[in-house]
Amino acid sequence: MVPSEVQATPPDEYHDAAPHWQAPTPPHAMTEASTAVNTPRPSFSYFTSKPLPKASSSSSSQHHRDTEMRRGSSATALAAAEDEDEKARAQAASQGEAKHGQKHPALHASSRSPSVIVVGFEGEDDPLDPHNEPAWKKYACTLTIAVNAFLISCFASAYLFVSPDIEVAFGASHEVVIVGFVTYVVMWGPGPLLWAPLSSTIGRKPVYVGAVALWTLFNIGCARAQSIGVLIGCRLLAGFFGSGCLCNGGASSTDMYQNHARIKATTSYSFVVFLGPVFGPLIGGAVQEYAPKTADGGWRWVFYGGIAAGTLVTIAHCLVIETNHNIRLRRRVKQLQKAQEATEAGDNKAAEDGSVTAKHVRYTTEADEHGLTIQAQVFQVAGSAARMIAEEPIILFISLWQTTVMAVLYLFFEAYPVVFGEGHGFNSFQTGLTFIGVGCGMTSACIWAVTGELRLWDRRRAKKGGQAKPEMRVPQGLVGAVLTVIGLFWYGYTSYPRIHWIVPVIGSAVYGVGAISVMLSTFSYLVDTFAYRAGSAFAAVGLIRSVVTAVLPLGGTQMFENLNPRNASLILALLACVQIATPLLAIRYGEKLRMRSRFAPRVGAGKGQH
Incomplete structure (x- = not known):
């Protein structure tokens, strides 16, 4: 069987929790699944200014400022916004003077709400967009995810072919030993309810690294288990953490590929997940027949092999790129916010003597501004x-x-x-x-x-x-x-x-x-x-x-x-x-x-x- 993603894994756009998420597209694939062949890549304006409510005197200039900021780059947009702020304040001051006979006081940092600027990809050729990553980086990432999915699904069925040795080692019946397979596969169902929203919030890469590392850890528990209860418990947790890769492979393919390339990537990923259980008996049979025999049989070598493979895949995940669009955009947000804070620091110092008005701008991404929490998504x-x-x-x-x-x-x-x-x-x-x-x-x-x-x-x-x-x-x-x-x-x-x-x-x-x-x-x-x-x-x-x-x-x-x-x-x-x-x-x-x-x-x- 395949987990609920790929169960292809469905792409971010298809999650109920945040239908506006960045990757338009399908899972454990599709997986994973398929998407629009001719659907264009998401079109982001460079920046979209979304100020909090301001005085009515500046409302007419706000619309013009929004329009201008959608047209230009970050520097141009921000400069236009500042110019309009100055005009609005001058107009407000004039109106206040005409009405009350005195100048309107300057708006300082403490009396203004910050403007919110939503950051997106800067056109089709933005190097930050994972679609524009070098082909070898995308292929390396795709291969790593595919190997990870193959590993998780393969060791589901490999367990069955060493079950005779496990029965002898623990004196358990065949039905009891098979529960170790049942619990492993059953956890592929509820697991994606956590892993899919988590990967969209903190990124694909941390989920892949953490999930396969914990899968490897619980395989160590399986390899060293001294009772059938411990073995079954470790198998259950290994299945839960293993589903972290199975349900996100399709979303990662959507992050990196477009059109027919996306279809081929998600279909191939789904195929690899199905192929894993087919090769599991080959591995389990080889261990059962040819692995060095210990006092309680050679069944532990299946898990030793899983530990070695899991360690290598964990290292590989650490080396490949992050594909989540929102996480990549946060890098730009961080850079822009750092530059803005330096500018504001100078403005605040100048504003102390009243010569310059401090301007406060906060950068964010669309998903961070309007997205749901992980708990709400789950x-x-x-x-x-x-x-x-x-x-x-x-x-x-x-x-x-x-x-x-x-x-x-x-x-x-x-x-x-x-x-x-x-x-x-x-x-x-x-x-x-x-x-x-x-x-x-x-x-x-x-x-x-x-x-x-x-x-x-x-x-x-x-x-x-x-x-x-x-x-x-x-x-x-x-x-x-x-x-x-x-x-x-x-x-x-x-x-x-x-x-x-x-x-x-x-x-x-x-x-x-x-x-x-x-x-x-x-x-x-x-x-x-x-x-x-x-x-x-x-x-x-x-x-x-x-x-x-x-x-x-x-x-x-x-x-x-x-x-x-x-x-x-x-x-x-x-x-x-x-x-x-x-x-x-x-x-x-x-x-x-x-x-x-x-x-x-x-x-x-x-x-x-x-």
Whole structure:
């Protein structure tokens, strides 16, 4: 499964807590998800003066000052504002003299409210804008985030393949040991409710560094655990902190890329998150089979490997750029405020003898001036997600669809040892290698998504005169739904020991193509349907998916052993057949449901969107 971001991770613009945030765009991806192909980069005026209420005598000059400040650079804008202040004070003084027979007293620092100037990017080529960073810096940042996401998701499933050693080490049952997997994955649901708002407030980089560092720390706890309770507790906390990367990768891609490059980046990020659980069995199987054995088995080497990888990724995050627009703009605010304070210090000294009037200006950013606190953002996103689960049929249907697809993938972790271990006599490492089939299928689907599907989407939009509706995302998911059914029947009915092992592996590859197609399609549909509320939509869907898919492996082994792989796969295939109705209903009734929704905008996606 994927966490609620990528669950693509939804970009900042789509968070309920602050729909005005800086990065227009999708998450754990998209992730992460997709965004407008031809949507222009946010257009910021250089500065926008927003003074607090002043005397009525200066109200007419204030409008002119605002207009002037939107036209020029910072120095020009500020100079114009000062000139208008002088004119306003002169006018006020004249009026006061005419009315009372005496001059109006000068306005000093103690009697004036400061003007507030909102700082933005200075045009399309502003070097502070992360879109304009050198390509190698953006690629390094993207690669680091992708490796981080792969690491977190990979070590979810790697744990399952060393569980036999853990059972022996602690004398615990298989079901109890699997709880360590369940708690790890379940925390991918609520985790993003904190990490997404936090990354928009303090920056992406501190969240990435802190989250992966703490993930590494709790892997140390897992590696040195002396009881199953300690191991499960550390796994729970590791899953929570690991979701910090999974839910913000899509937002980071949005920060750095535009148009088709953004689509490719978020899609590739989502793919990496899915690919992690596929390679986890390979790593876990290798440790189970070939790692040096200690007194209680070699299972601890999985966590030692995670500690080493987590340390390297933490260092890499420290070296790459910060991509959050608001955090980068704060650097400019700091520089301007420092210069302004020096100017004010001189003005205040001169104002003591009445020769100069002190001028007070405060610089800020749009998000800092009007944004919500972290606590307010968390409650707003969580509250909207809860209401969506209770009131939105779209959320319910997509949750069931995604949950079905990802549940089968996670049941494979329990089914493969039965089919290939017991049926074909493979050891743990060889069984892990058979997951490469699913990985190849996912890779093929991702390549198609950023090439062929992207061109097909452009053609669909062109046929509609440039208008793009969420329902136009569904064909990709419909094809994926059909492929999941074909892949399950193929895998299940070729799982006999007398049939060569490569045949069911090919069937699992077909399922991998279908699974990725469904997930990417539904991510895009959520973004297009709920727009700036997509953050809450991802949280709602991700919470349901995390809980359900995490607990299914508890009964996976019993299901495939007691029913045999053919019958168990038949049940899953029939369930997948029912889910084909979801995209068909979305094509037929999706627009009507959106029109009745309290959360979805009443208008379809605009022209040029992707």
